[in-house]
Amino acid sequence: MFLRNMCIFSPSQPLDVKTKFYNSDKGDLFLEVQIQNTLPETVFIQHVSLELPEMYTPKPLNTLNLDRENECTFGTRTLLKATEERWYLYHLQVKEEYLKRARTLSGLMKMGMLNIVWKGELGETEMLYTVPLEREPESCGDLKLYLEKIPNTVVLEEPFQMTFKITNCSDKEMNLIVKMHNTFSVHWFGRSGSYLGKLNPGSSISFTLTLMCLQLGLRRISGLRIIDTTLKIKYCYDQLANVCVVPSRDKMEC
Structure with a gap:
């Protein structure tokens, strides 16, 4: 066996x-x-x-x-x-x-x-x-904001520009306006409450804003608001980016 x-x-x-x-x-x-x-x-x-x-x-x-x-x-x-x-x-x-x-x-x-x-x-x-x-797909909510362009360094008290792109991730059409709120170290230029236009579902739009930094060093960019006037919804964007603020050459030579 x-x-x-x-x-x-x-x-x-x-x-x-x-x-x-x-x-x-x-x-x-x-x-x-x-x-x-x-x-x-x-x-x-x-x-x-x-x-x-x-x-x-x-x-x-x-x-x-x-x-x-x-x-x-x-x-x-x-x-x-x-x-x-x-x-x-x-x-x-x-x-x-x-x-x-x-x-x-x-x-x-x-x-x-x-x-x-x-x-x-x-x-x-x-x-x-x-x-x-x-x-798992990234959840961006109804509105997604991208930072497309920003300078590496900016000069104290001199205007510079930042370019953004927003995408409508919802299934509804949006009517958007942009508002800017100044902080102690960063001021926005231009008319707050400007109309960005209509944005269809899945569509994107780019826009450029002008700012100026009032203090030296690494400064945080905040205070951007996008408002959908159709649904009366406000999207708040703080801590958008950090920029290095340097003194102007004229002041350094003095």
């Missing part, structure tokens, strides 16, 4: 893969991928690719343009030693026909798959490592 022993082995995880989504101030979506070799031996990364939903186009940011040719930032070295890590970065661009839909998405989203093809150090058969991607 024979007894058969059944043994269950749990294969070690060859790669530790971590992913993270980032939203920039301008609403761009980025994906960071961190790959670490958890085996006690070297592995060779053959290929890393993204399979995204139809509405997105991936733009890899892992190459450098040298002598009019794109070269990988990791060079020709594709091996990953034990415990060694490697980072990949992708810019996920929404196709134009999906822009309106992208602004209204909510809940946990399936973002496709990350596929990694690798080999062991002895050149074994290629293995496919697949990681499902998910993310």
